[in-house]
Amino acid sequence: MQLLSLRTDRLAVDLAPEAGGAIARFAVLGEGGAAGDVLRPASPEALASGTGKDAACYPLVPFSNRIANGRLAFDGEEINLAPNWPGIRHPIHGDGWSRAWTVARHNARSAELVYQYDGKSGESQSDGRGTGWPFRYRATQLFTLDEAGLTVRLSLDNLEDRPVPAGLGLHPFFRRDPDSELACNLGGVWRTDSEVLPLEHMPLPSVWDFSASRPVDGLNLDHCFDGWDGRAVITWPRRGLRLDLSATQAFRHLVIYVPARVPIGQPFFCVEPVSHANGAVGTTRLAAGATLTGEIAFRLSFL
Numbered sequence: 513m514q515l516l517s518l519r520t521d522r523l524a525v526d527l528a529p530e531a532g533g534a535i536a537r538f539a540v541l542g543e544g545g546a547a548g549d550v551l552r553p554a555s556p557e558a559l560a561s562g563t564g565k566d567a568a569c570y571p572l573v574p575f576s577n578r579i580a581n582g583r584l585a586f587d588g589e590e591i592n593l594a595p596n597w598p599g600i601r602h603p604i605h606g607d608g609w610s611r612a613w614t615v616a617r618h619n620a621r622s623a624e625l626v627y628q629y630d631g632k633s634g635e636s637q638s639d640g641r642g643t644g645w646p647f648r649y650r651a652t653q654l655f656t657l658d659e660a661g662l663t664v665r666l667s668l669d670n671l672e673d674r675p676v677p678a679g680l681g682l683h684p685f686f687r688r689d690p691d692s693e694l695a696c697n698l699g700g701v702w703r704t705d706s707e708v709l710p711l712e713h714m715p716l717p718s719v720w721d722f723s724a725s726r727p728v729d730g731l732n733l734d735h736c737f738d739g740w741d742g743r744a745v746i747t748w749p750r751r752g753l754r755l756d757l758s759a760t761q762a763f764r765h766l767v768i769y770v771p772a773r774v775p776i777g778q779p780f781f782c783v784e785p786v787s788h789a790n791g792a793v794g795t796t797r798l799a800a801g802a803t804l805t806g807e808i809a810f811r812l813s814f815l
Contacts (some may be wrong), residue, residue: 513556513560514528514529514530515527515528515530515536515558516615516625518621518622518655518657518662519620519621519657520621520657520658520659521539521541521659521664522540522659522703522813523538523539523540523541523657523659523661524537524538524539524540524541525537525538525655525657525662527625527655527735528554528559528564528614528672529612529613529614529615529625530562530566530613531554531558531559531561531562531563531564532562532563532565532567532570532571532608532609532612532613532662533564533570533571533608533609533611533612533613533625533627533651533653534554534564534567534568534569534570534571534608534609535551535568535569535684536553536554536559536567536568537549537551537553537554537568537788538550538551538568538662538810539548540753540812541551542557543655546610546645547685548751548753549556549568549687549714549746550686550687550753550755550784550812551569551684551685551686551687551780552566552568552592552685552686552687552778552779552780553568553763553778554566554568556568556592556608557603558572558639560762561624562610562612563609563610564609564610564611565597565609565793567685567716568685569682569684569685570605570608570609570665570683571609571651571653571681571682571683571684571695571792572605572606572609572631572666572679572680572681572682572784572786573608573627573640573649573651573666573680574604574606574607574608574645574647574649574667574676574677574678574679574680574682575604575605575677575679575788575793576605576606576679576680576681576742576784576786576787576788576790576791576793577604577606577708577710577767577790578603578699578707578708578709578737578766578789578790579593579602579603579767579789579791579793580602580709580768581601581602582594582595582602582603584677584793584794585794586674586676586677586794590645591633592644592645592779593644593645593688595627595646596610596629598798600705601707602639602709604688605683606645606679607608607629608627608651609646611627612627613625613627613630613653614627614764615627616652619657619689619758621656621657622654622655622657623654623655624653624654624655625652625653625655625766626650626651626652626653627651627762628648628649628650628651628671628812629648629649629650629651629671629739630648631638631646631648632658632659637761638728638806642784644715645669646755647668647671647676647677647678648672649669649671649672649676650668650671650673650714651667651668651669651676652665652666652667652668652669653665653666653681654667654695656659658807660811660813661743661755661756661809661811661812662726662809663807663808663809664682664807664808664809664810665805665806665807666680666681666682666805666806666807667680667803667804667805667806668680668681668695668721668798668803668805669801669802669803670762670798670799670800670801670804671805672800673799673800673801674704674800675797675798675799675800676707676797676798677793677794677795677796677797677798678793678796678798678804679786679787679788679793679796679804680762680763680786680787680804680806681763681767681784681785681786681787681803682784682785682786682808683782683784684769684783684784684810685731685780685781685782685801686746686755686780686781686782686783687748687779687780688699688728688729688774688779688780688781688815689719689748689750689751689779690729691729691748691749691750692724692727692728692729692731692746693727693728693746693747693748693749693750694722694725694726694744694745694746694748694768694781695722695723695724695725695726695744695746695747696723696740696741696743696744696745696766697722697739697740697741697743698716698720698721698722698723698737698738698740698766698784699716699737699738699739699740699792700714700715700737700738700739701714701716701717701720701735701736701737702714702735702736702737702740702789702790703715703735704734704790706735706736708790709791710736710789710790710791713738713742713746715803716737716739716808720735720768721732722735726748728770728781729774731770731772732771733766733769733770734767734768734769734771734772735767735768736765736766736767736786736789736790737765737766737767737768738763738764738765738789739764740753740764740766740785742759742760742761742763742764742785743756743757743758744756744757744758744766745757746783746785747808747815749815752814752815753812753813753814753815754812754813754814755810755811755812756809756810756812757783757785757808757809757810757811758807758808758811759785759807759808760806760807761784761806762787762804762805762806763785763787763806763808765782765785765786765787765788765789766784766785766786767783767784767786768781768782768783768784768792769781769782769784770782785808787804
């Protein structure tokens with residue numbers, strides 16, 4: 513598995529183009545090596561799978577989250593999509609995470625990865641390949657590392673001669689310490705069923721209000737929020753580390769995933785900037801030949 517390394521004096525990012533164009537590692541470096549992982553690092557086994565689903569972060573293209581029963585309504589058509597994720601019967605997170613990406617360019621502090629999808633890919637497979645998305649597109653990730661942090665520019669080009677549904681997002685798995693905190697301003701939230709499918713939109717309840725920084729431990733969340741202003745702050749107080757997450761206008765929904773049971777070995781929580789609400793990619797519209805693009809920045813500082 514080829515990894516691309518981006519480095520500054522204090523930051524390290526490793527990319528895995530062949531494993532879903534994923535980030536394999538994002539860490540703050542100290543004098544003796546890694547002083548702290550910002551994202552959960554991918555294991556060799558995760559990278560060997562050829563997908564990004566167990567990596568540190570992977571792209572969401574050409575849609576985010578689940579499409580209920582694989583039925584996508586768009587422009588008066590019903591498009592049927594096959595399941596693409598082990599153990600989940602609803603197509604989820606598009607297909608970029610399960611494909612090899614091409615390295616367009618790479619140097620010590622930046623890399624550009626490209627994935628081009630040329631049409632329906634055949635029968636569904638349990639490893640995620642073969643989702644049957646019917647529209648051709650080109651996805652690009654541009655990673656830029658500097659002393660302050662990492663910036664990721666995501667783009668999706670519509671290669672069809674007609675409008676198509678289209679979405680973008682990033683799925684980072686932040687390292688979860690017992691004292692990890694999150695702060696962000698949100699508007700409302702979608703209540704979900706037992707399969708994490710949206711049921712109804714509701715005002716933000718106080719129990720999920722992050723306007724003041726609060727610990728994530730003890731929460732049980734896997735919901736999509738709207739009214740996000742594009743900014744969030746994650747802190748690890750005992751490590752003296754702060755991350756300012758910002759996203760451009762393309763990303764005004766936020767999925768927050770905090771498993772109730774802390775995963776053994778590599779505890780994590782997710783704060784995912786996305787372009788559309790869960791299950792709502794069918795309400796989006798990208799014109800023929802047009803591009804959907806946005807930028808997400810991870811800026812690090814010490815408390």
